[in-house]
Amino acid sequence: MHDDTSLTVGRVTRVLTERLWPAVHAVSVPFTVEAHTLPGEPVPPSAGLALDYAPYAVGSPWGPAWGTTWFRLTGDVPAEWAGRRVEAVVDLGFDVAEPGFQCEGLVYRPDGSPVKAVNPRNHWALVSPSADGGERVELFVEAAANPIVFGPVRWKPTHQGDVRTASPEPLYATRRMDLAVFDEQVHALCLDLDVLLGLQAELPVGQRRSRILRALDDAVDRLDLADVAGTAASARTALTEVLARPAGASAHTISAVGHAHIDSAWLWPVRETVRKVARTTASMAALIDETDDFVYGMSSAQQYAWVKEHRPEVWSRIVDAVAAGRFLPLGGMWVESDAVMPSGESMVRQFLYGQRFFEQELGLRPHGVWLPDSFGYSPALPQLVRRAGFDWFFTQKISWNQVNTFPHHTFLWEGIDGSRVLTHFPPMDTYNSELSGAELALADRQFRDHRIASGSIAPVGWGDGGGGTTREMTGRAERLADLEGSPRVRWEHPDDFYARTHDELVGEDGQPRPGTPVWVGELYLELHRATLTSQHRTKAGNRRCEHLLVEAELWAATAAVRAGAAYPHDELDALWKQVLLQQFHDILPGTSIAWVHREAVEQYARVERAAEELVARSLAVLVGDGSDRIAVNGAGSARDGVAAGGAVVARGAAAVAVPDTSVELHRDGDDVVLDNGVARVTLSPEGLVTSAVDLRTGRDAIAPGGAGALLQLHPDLPNKWDAWDVDRFYRNTVRDLRSVDQLDAAIDDDGVARVVVVRTISPESTVRQTFSLAPGSQTLHVEQETDWHEVETFLKVAFPLDVRADHTSAETQFGHLRRPTHVNTSWEAARFETSMHRFVHVEEPGFGVALVNDSTYGYDVARDWVADGSLTTTLRLSLLRAPRFPDPDTDHGVHTHRYGLVIGTDVGGAAREGARLNTPARTATGAQGFEPLVSVEGDGIALSSVKLAADRSGDLVVRVHEVLGGRAAGTVRVADRVSSVGAANLLEEPLGDRPETDDPATVAVVLGPFEVRTLRFTR
Incomplete structure (x- = not known):
């Protein structure tokens, strides 16, 4: 025995890495390989199998970016392999360091049935569990040449983030395409050594660790490196005793669930996600067939629907595995959506369409919401989760916080209405667990709720096309089921984990047991704050389509009830599903490649046209024929038009009255003054709002000496995640846009006063702001058109307000969230960029001001002292960014923002004005009102x-x-x-x-x- 721990570990690690793992498939013969490279988009498997194939030499380049190459593999099983397990080993040119972000393949039999996928950490596909010897083998591999877009490649002029700009050169070269014997004993020895190496590394110095090190030395001593296959069984016997020692009675329990977090789009387009899901689910169905207790969980009804539509041969295997209780639909949502920016109605539809799909297609409903990777969680969610019938909530992302460590892993989360939902964060801090010794030890060591709960969840598997759970992971789980020094591991449905945890936290009377933690309010992610701003066109499309679809439903329902029109269920469902897909947490947040956002903008335009057509159809039915023009802004009504959550707001379908007041526009020296009897607004010669007086109270909303609607530029190069992050130091440097190229003022034919201000941002970029004040309105509207071609620059618009506000009230789903304006603690300081929907409001007793918007989700707030020592509040809306990764042309082009300063209002008025800005009135031509x-x-x-x-x-x-x-x-x-x-x-x-x-x-x-x-x- 060696006393030197590092000597033993080094020896075993080298033998394992260099000799044992390669020996798992040491006996092999090469396939005869043929290939066909498709010139464009993928084809269905039936077409792929029927292609004309030409000879291909293994080791040759293949696959231009986003291309597909079909390989045909043929060979004969040697007679001497009779009775052995035979597998195809296919290495397409994988880089094991990036398992989910490169080439992948799905292996098919000649009849079109899928075998499983091949991925960077999973190169094999079963040929026969017990070969006859001499049989002919024919397999097909649909190989996708997805480019790796991480790293320096992103700076190349020909960037790979869009098929239109990608390089036509082949990206990969195959390394191996063989028929091989799978050596079960060698593989088992590899896993024995792997588990024990990982375990001993986390144990304190003592008897248990020393005995493991001795057993490892003994095992390698018994191994003949010239005859690994012949001596593997003997080496394993040296490990029997240390692997048989059971875990302690109070060992932490890990509830493992197979997982493959597959982004519905990210560094690949939606069409490639369809294939990623098919590959992964085929592999998981195969792994289920080969194991007794493994369970695999997958969320997102959309991904199941893709498989059903595009890969029916894989879908049938999913259906069977779900019926057997081994393939677990999770989450109950259409996609794993962003959880901050979608409207309340959108979140409802995520649940409605998700649960209806699972029930109709698979005969069950998930009982919890599974959102491991979204970028923060709205405080409205607990109520929506419970009112949609869910019992629990799961995420992992808050472990990514930059500043503050979240204090709990298992707790009750309380929302803005007081609803509570049982919530769990895996202390392993990953949704791609390998069940390594380090991960297990971390989960046990940092689990913060040992006093009240006995276990935690581990989502196990490679994500994003990495292939999901591997047989190495299930092999580790088998060895770790009851092993001294390690948490116990068992494959388990999350429902069972949450049921047990609920009983630990909540008494029979339904009340939390003493010591049960409760977290109140939003789950704010102290990272990825710029996702509220990146890719403005995507965000604007989402906002517009959310409102249009709710409006289309409302008018269609009215036409159905009032006039007997057919309700367009199918059309509305299809449009909603498209919008819900694009609320996925790497599409709506603006963090995908150029291809994804190009298609998203195109789809929003299509949805908008279709929704407008549905509205027009319904209105035509309702108003009949004729020439009267009837102004309508909804088919329902609400007090003062107050609404939120994407509602269409209405005061009835009668003509909308125009206030009797008029607007005056005049010059006061070099200033321009707009006055409608409700508000008086002054713009300086620089085109900035220097005064905004509420004439009812006499209060000026603008801080003394301040200038509202001030555009400000910041350099914006975060430390890591370009499209995702804005780091606090961006505030250290700012450039105010005060120079004016043009300033024109006039009252138009509708009696609205308008001031047009044109500015130059840079030689490449310009901005045009149109300020308007309508008769009777307390809102100064701004329509801003920006021709934006900056790089790594953040554009904000600032309003310094003469309000001493202790908090902001920012709209969220079905309500608003109050946040402190101070930074007393690190928690408040970390919230330097926060979310809103249509309004953010600040107030002091007796006076309030709001900003409303039509397409903006990010804002910041600052408390400022002015010269006389009084305290003011500055609100800034976040308008545009220009990160270079993953889309080097993010936000370049022309953008339109509409926002408004509501002068003198409470939070109800802010909600009303936000709704009005987002749901403008319509005028229909017809003969009758209703x-x-x-x-x-x-x-x-x-x-x-x-x-x-x-x-x-x-x-x-x-x-x-x-x-x-x-x-x-x-x-x-x-x-x-x-x-x-x-x-x-x-x-x-x-x-x-x-x-x-x-x-x-x-x-x-x-x-x-x-x-x-x-x-x-x-x-």
Whole structure:
């Protein structure tokens, strides 16, 4: 025995790496290989198998970026391999350091049935578990030459992030394409040594570690390196005793679930994700067949739908594995969406379409929300999760925090309405676990809730096309099921983990047990803050389409009820699913390659056209023929037009009254003054807002000496993740845009005062701001057109406000979130860039100001002292960025932003103005008007959506919510005959609660703060 630990570890590591792993497939013969390179996009497997193949020499280059090459492999199993397990070993030119970001392949049999994928950490595919010897083998490999876009390659002029700009040169060269014997004993010895090496590295000096080191030395002593296959079994016997020692009674339990986090688009286009999912699920189905207890979990109904549509031969294997309880649908959402920027209605549809797919296609519903990788989590989610019928929530991303370590791994998360959901973060700090000794020890060591909980989750497998869980991982799990010095590992459905954990945290009375932690409010990720701004066109498309689809549903429902029109279920479903897909957490956040965002913008334009056509169709039915012009802005109504969460806001379908006030525009020296009797706004010769007076109170919203609508530029080169991050030091340098090229002022034919300001940003970029003040309006609107061609630059617009605000109130799904404006603690200091939807509001007693917007999600706030010692608040909207990775042309081109300064308002007024900006009134031509289909009365109650039920029963589904953060009482009235009404969950299913009412068309509602209520009316 060697006393020197490092000598033993070094010896065993080298033998394992250089001799044993290569010996797993040491006996082999080469395939005869032929190939066919497709000239364009992929073809279905049936077409791939029928291609004309030409001879190919292994080692030759193949695969221009984003291309597909089909390989045909043929060979004969040697007679002497009879009774042995025979596999195909295929190395397409893999780099094991990047398992999910390069070439991949899916192996098919001649009949088109899939075998499994080949990936950088998973080169094999089964030919026969016990060969006859002498049989003919024919296999096909659909190989994708996805480029590696990480690293220095991203700076090349010909960048690989779009098929239109990618290099035509081959990227890869194959290394091996062989028929080989799989040596089970050598493979098992590799895993024995691997597990023990990992375990001993985490143990303290003592008997257990010393005995493992001795056993490792003994095993290698028994191994004849000239005859590895013949001596592997003997070497394993030296390890039997140390592998048989059981774990301690109080050992931490790891609930492992197979996993392959597959981004629905990121460093590859959506079309490639379709194939990544097919490859991975084929491999996982194969691994399920070869194991007894392994379970694999996959989220995202969209990904299942892709397999069903494009790879039915793989889909049938998924269906069978789901029925056997081994393939686990997780999450219940259409995709693993961003959880901050989508509207409330969008989040509802993520759940609605996700759960309906899983139930209709697979006969089950996931019980938890699985979002390991989104970039922060809205405080509205706990309520939405519970009201959609889910019991638990899972993520891992908060472990990426830059500044503050999150204090819990297992806890109750409380949202803005008071709802709570059982939540778990894996202490392993990864969703790509290999079940290594280091990972297991980390999970045990840093699990912060040992006092109340006994275990944690480990998502196990290579993600993003890396192939998922491997047989090496299942082999480790087998050895770690009950091993001294290690947490216990068992394959387990997350539902079972959460059920056990719930009993540990919550008593039989439903109350948290003493010591159970509760986290209140948002789960803010102290990283990736720039995802609120990158790729503005994608964000603008999302916002516009969210509102249009809710509006289209509302008008279609009105046309169906009022005029008997057919409700366009199929069209709306297809449009919603496209928008939901693009809310995936690397599309909407702006962090994908150029190809992805190019297609996303094209799809948003298509959805917008289709939704507008649906609205027009419904309005045509409703107003009939004629020449009267009827101004309409919704088919429902709400108090003061207040709404949030993507709602269409309405005051009825009658003509919209124009205020009797008029707007004056005059010069005061070099200043331009706009006055409509409600607000008086002064713009300086620099085109900046130097005063914005609320004439009702006499208060000026602009801080003394300040200038609003000031565009500011910052250098923007974060330390690591270009499109994702903005680091705090960006604020150290700022350039104000004060120079004016042009300033024109006039009152247009509609009586609106407009001031146009044109500025030069740089020789490459310009900006045009149009300020407008309408009669009777308290909002100064700005329409900004920016021709943007900057690089690594951040554009913001600042409003210094004469408000001493202790907090901001920023809209989130179905409500708003209050955040402190101070930085007393590291937690507040880390929130230097935060999220909003349509408005952010600040106030002091008696006076408030808001900024509203149509396509912006990021903002920052600062408390500033002015010369006289008073405290002011500066709000800045984040408008554009210009990162170089993964899209070197991010945001280049022309952009339109619309935003507004609401002068003198409370948070309800901010919500109303934000909704108005995002849902402008419509004018329809026809012969008749009509009453609103749904009307809402009650302070603080907003109408969020009106639609026909997804189950196509014809029932009317109406969703309302409380918007001010207080308690509210009111009524919801349907202007149609209904037979009954009842409460429903977010999946539109009756809850059994039937309000007491003499007239089911008029329902009294009482809502708690930010409560969301769904009502279902049977017509």
